[in-house]
Structure formats: structure tokens, C-alpha cells
Amino acid sequence: MKKLCIFLLVSLLFLLAGCCQQVKMSGHQECKTATYAVLDDEGRKLTFSEKPQHIVSLTYGTDEILTDLVDSKRITAYSRWAGDSGISFITRDQMFKVGRKVNENLEAILALHPDLVIASSATNSDLITGLETAGLKVYIARSPKNYSEMQEKILNLAAAVGETEKGEALVKQMDEKLRNLEARMRKLPDDQRKVAVAFNFTSAMGRRGDLLDNMLEMAHVINGVATLPQNNNLEHGQLVISKEMVVGINPDVFLLPTWNFDNRRDVQGYAQQIANDPAYRNIKAVKNGEIKFVPDKYRYVASHHFADAVEKVARTVYPEMF
Structure with missing residues (x-):
């Protein structure tokens, strides 16, 4: 029985070693994010070995969601509309912090060497095919038709960039704001x-x-x-x-x-x-x-x-x- 317990303990340690990597930070160990898989809004599976660090967004909506999900250092480029106050909530300061916008152009996107490209259901299918043929991960976000689909869009994108809790927090903030508005408008x-x-x-x-x-x-x-x-x-x-x-x-x-x-x-x-x-x-x-x-x-x-x-x-x- 004692040998069995020792065997199980050693096996557990090996499993932990497989999903953790030693990092020299104050003598402690830090577990890096394990491989994870998500489905985009069109049901296509994407697998990540770590959180994407060089993200290119091709739509103004995903520009805005990403800005409140990840550090700006993880955004390699915004869409062409970022910083245009007529259509985008991205401020000029946020735009300058990221420092780059990109059009829906295959060569321009490839030159940025992203580890994730976020497109939309309206993005040209030839562009998506070209990006995937070049070996890039492409996440397709939906164009929501109602609030429920908007919630799903945010939660799904948050999962893709490894920030599930932040996505849930954004949805919670929306829910609270709408509840407060409804309390006023029902009068x-x-x-x-x-x-x-x-x-x-x-x-x-x-x-x-x-x-x-x-x-x-x-x-x-x-x-x-x-x-x-x-x-x-x-x-x-x-x-x-x-x-x-x-x-x-x-x-x-x-x-x-x-x-x-x-x-x-x-x-x-x-x-x-x-x-x-x-x-x-x-x-x-x-x-x-x-x-x-x-x-x-x-x-x-x-x-x-x-x-x-x-x-x-x-x-x-x-x-x-x-």
C-alpha cells in the first residue's frame, strides 16, 4: 500500500512538471498557461500553446473588446477604423499606444507576423483562406443581431485570448448598466x-x-x-x-x-x-x-x-x- 502511495505521488509530480515551467522569479515556480482550445463564432476550432502575444484585429468591434481584455503590448495592430471617433470607441491615445493600424490586405498582415488574426463573418473569405494557408491562426467573430449574441461574442473572444475572467467581467458590467437603465425606463x-x-x-x-x-x-x-x-x-x-x-x-x-x-x-x-x-x-x-x-x-x-x-x-x- 505504501509503495502504491509513493507511485501515485511521483506520478502526480511528473504531471505537474509537464504543465509547469520553472521561472527564476524570487526562487518560486510559476505555471505557464497550458495548451487550450476554443471555438470561434463560426464553430471553427483553434488551439493555443500559450496566450497569443501578437494579435492583429481587423474590425472596430474587436479592437474595442481587445483593448479591455489584454495589455496593449499584446495588440500588434488595430483595424483601419481605430481612432476614428465617428465609428470607433478607440481613443487616439489608445491608438497611439498600439501604434499601428492595418487594412484587410494579405501582405500587410503577414508582414506583422501575428500569432492570432481576428476577423469577422463579413471579412473576405479569400483573405481568411490566404492567412490560414500561410499558417496563421484566424479567429472569426460574429456580427451580433441581439444582446445575447453580443454577450457570446465577448465571452468567446475572451476565451480565445486566454482572458476568460476579464470577458466575464465585461459582460457583468454590461448587464449591470442595462439593469440600471431598465429600472429607469420601465417608469x-x-x-x-x-x-x-x-x-x-x-x-x-x-x-x-x-x-x-x-x-x-x-x-x-x-x-x-x-x-x-x-x-x-x-x-x-x-x-x-x-x-x-x-x-x-x-x-x-x-x-x-x-x-x-x-x-x-x-x-x-x-x-x-x-x-x-x-x-x-x-x-x-x-x-x-x-x-x-x-x-x-x-x-x-x-x-x-x-x-x-x-x-x-x-x-x-x-x-x-x-
Whole structure:
């Protein structure tokens, strides 16, 4: 029996030695992260022998999540939109700290020698194939359609970079912020909820079941476009919303775009165009001067700033509640 106990003890020590590495730090031993595997948002398996230390992010949403998950030294490059306050929550100081942005270009990314590239479900499939053919690990993050999927996006990415606890903390912070907002907004009577229609620089936008729809719902705003039949007026898979449809909705509020992404958009000029459009003359939003702006970095949020975006919408539509 004594020999068996000794054998088991020795075996345990060998197992511990296999997953730990001696580090000369004050004479102590430190266990480095063992090999771990994760699934990305498309269910593809990635295996890591250690936490990635040279991460390249190709999307503004994952830029933002990574910034609150890992030390900036572990981020080799942000996406091209980092530091653009029109669409990104990454500040210029954070951008300068990382010091590099990269476009979705195979040669440019390979030159950075990353140990993890974070792409999205919208990233060109040829680029992803090229990166993987070159031997790089590519993690594909989803484009969430609701809050639950946003939570999963954050938790899954946190697991991939070896920071599960930090991911859980980010989700907890979102949950708490949204609970506090709901406690305030539930005081609004249902019959006083406002109907809103959002616009891009082309026309009215949105549809039932997308992230903006979920955001408006959580802000106690009725998404006017979601009240329309969804099986008609599709063009290239997108719902085409005519002026006549907007008139039929007769929304209380117009939410207009703000991001001058190509330096050719006149934000205030577009607002004047909408306000002076004869087709919209008798709509409540125009008659009552309820033409408002929610910055596009909130409207197109793709990270844990979702909770901030819901609050921003609520504050914009119902300033009297704050």
C-alpha cells in the first residue's frame, strides 16, 4: 500500500512538471498557461500553446473588446477604423499606444507576423483562406443581431485570448448598466413610448431582428421599420424602405446618421434635406422638430459598448427621463 502511495505521488509530480515551467522569479515556480482550445463564432476550432502575444484585429468591434481584455503590448495592430471617433470607441491615445493600424490586405498582415488574426463573418473569405494557408491562426467573430449574441461574442473572444475572467467581467458590467437603465425606463408608460425610424445617408434603414432593432427595444423605443411586412421590398437581401412606407409609419422621431466615412457626407445638409422633403412634411417627427442624431459608433456598435449605445438612444429619444 505504501509503495502504491509513493507511485501515485511521483506520478502526480511528473504531471505537474509537464504543465509547469520553472521561472527564476524570487526562487518560486510559476505555471505557464497550458495548451487550450476554443471555438470561434463560426464553430471553427483553434488551439493555443500559450496566450497569443501578437494579435492583429481587423474590425472596430474587436479592437474595442481587445483593448479591455489584454495589455496593449499584446495588440500588434488595430483595424483601419481605430481612432476614428465617428465609428470607433478607440481613443487616439489608445491608438497611439498600439501604434499601428492595418487594412484587410494579405501582405500587410503577414508582414506583422501575428500569432492570432481576428476577423469577422463579413471579412473576405479569400483573405481568411490566404492567412490560414500561410499558417496563421484566424479567429472569426460574429456580427451580433441581439444582446445575447453580443454577450457570446465577448465571452468567446475572451476565451480565445486566454482572458476568460476579464470577458466575464465585461459582460457583468454590461448587464449591470442595462439593469440600471431598465429600472429607469420601465417608469415610462407604454402609451408614451415613441416610434422612431433611423436613416443612413441613402434612405430609411433597419429591419426586424437586427441589432439596431434590439437596441431600440431595450431603450423602450418602437422601431417603426420593424412594424412593416418583412417579406417584401427586398433588394440584394436588404429591406428597401420607401418614402411612402416611412409616411405610413408616421414616426415620432427620425434618427439620422453622423459618420462622414468618406469625407463626402454633409451631416447637417442631409438633416436639412430630410426636414425639407415634401414627402415628410406631415410626419410627426418633422412637424414636432424631432429630428435627432445618435452617433454612428453607437448605432453600429459591435462590442461591449452595446450597453452605452442603448443608453445613448434612450437619452436621445427621452431626455426628460434623465
